[in-house]
Amino acid sequence: MSDLHDLFIGEDKTWLFLLECGLRAVLMFVFALGLMKVSGKKEVRQFSVLELMVIIGLGSALGDPMIYAESPLLPSLVAISVVLLCYWGLNKWTNRSPAVERFVEGKVTRVLYDGILDLPALNSEGMSPSEFFGDLRGMHVEHLGQVKSAYVEIDGNVSVFFRDDADVVSGLPLAPEVLHNGVPRRSLGSAPCCCARCGSEADTPAGETCPACGGDAWVRTVDFKRVS
Numbered sequence: 001m002s003d004l005h006d007l008f009i010g011e012d013k014t015w016l017f018l019l020e021c022g023l024r025a026v027l028m029f030v031f032a033l034g035l036m037k038v039s040g041k042k043e044v045r046q047f048s049v050l051e052l053m054v055i056i057g058l059g060s061a062l063g064d065p066m067i068y069a070e071s072p073l074l075p076s077l078v079a080i081s082v083v084l085l086c087y088w089g090l091n092k093w094t095n096r097s098p099a100v101e102r103f104v105e106g107k108v109t110r111v112l113y114d115g116i117l118d119l120p121a122l123n124s125e126g127m128s129p130s131e132f133f134g135d136l137r138g139m140h141v142e143h144l145g146q147v148k149s150a151y152v153e154i155d156g157n158v159s160v161f162f163r164d165d166a167d168v169v170s171g172l173p174l175a176p177e178v179l180h181n182g183v184p185r186r187s188l189g190s191a192p193c194c195c196a197r198c199g200s201e202a203d204t205p206a207g208e209t210c211p212a213c214g215g216d217a218w219v220r221t222v223d224f225k226r227v228s
Contacts, residue, residue, distance in 0.1 A: 018075060018078050021075040021076075021078045021079050022079070022081075022082045024079070025057070025061075025079040025086075026082055026086065050087055050094075050104065053083075053086075053087065054083060054084070057079070057080075058080060058083060061076045061079040061080045061083065064076065105154045106154045107154065109121050109124065109125055109151060109152045110149060110150070111125065111127075111132065111150055111152055111158075112132075112147060112149060113148075114148070114149075115144040115145050115147065115169060115171040115172070115201070116144075116198055116199050116200050116212065117129060117132070117197075117199050117213075119197070119198055119213050125152045125156075127156075129198075132150075132158065135157075135158040136150070136158070136160070136174055139158075139160055141160065141174060141226065142173065142175070142222070142224070142226065142227075143170075143172055143173045143174060143221070143222045143223070143224075144172045145163070145168055145169040145170050145171025145222070145223055146162060146163055146168050146171065146225070146226040147160055147162060147163065148161040148162060148163050148167075149161050162226065165225045165226070168224075168225050168226065170192060170194075170201070170221040170222065170223040171199060171201075171221055171222070172194045172195070172196065172198075172199035172221065173219060173221070173222045178219050179219070181219075182196030182197075182215075182217025182218055182219050183217065183218060183219075184217075184218065185208065185216075185218045187218075188218055188220060191220055192220065192221045193218045193219060193220050194219065194221050195212065195213060195215045195218060196215060196217040196218060197210065197213050198210065198212050198213040198215060200212040200213065201221060
């Protein structure tokens with residue numbers, strides 16, 4: 001009987017320890033949820049915040065009893081059950097309350113409009129311009145003038161609305177060898193150019209920084225149509 005007690009509950013543990021395990025699981029679930037919120041959408045791509053929470057929670061609770069003799073079974077089963085109940089309950093709650101859904105899962109954020117990158121919005125999603133431009137290149141976007149608007153979805157992925165070929169305008173080229181070799185505004189003379197950081201084509205006098213983002217590197221704009 002003692003061996004069974006140690007197997008299911010643990011050595012020198014009482015049945016109240018199972019209640020403690022349930023409370024621990026709730027507290028760790030809430031802590032991990034907050035951690036995922038702070039880390040940004042980029043860190044949880046391909047999964048919703050809740051789905052990633054379940055993967056993390058179940059991974060530890062399922063794995064430890066399999067390989068550690070000192071890890072009894074029932075506390076792990078309690079922890080697994082509590083994690084699944086938290087997931088089920090929050091899923092129900094988010095489905096019924098848009099406000100809770102926005103808090104838990106986040107919201108879709110527009111980070112580019114009319115060829116200009118919204119740097120504060122992008123930063124709020126934990127994504128750098130280089131990462132964002134890399135995502136656009138993966139969609140065969142060669143310059144920002146080909147894009148009407150772009151969004152960071154709640155799962156951290158980037159979605160784009162493209163301009164029709166007839167509506168393509170000049171914009172910031174996304175080739176790394178161009179982006180990373182911006183020059184002072186005065187070096188480009190009267191050539192059409194834009195900020196290498198945000199894509200703004202403001203009529204900025206030579207020698208001045210970009211009025212939209214404060215960037216001081218400029219590149220020539222391009223206006224060719226998108227080839228998918």
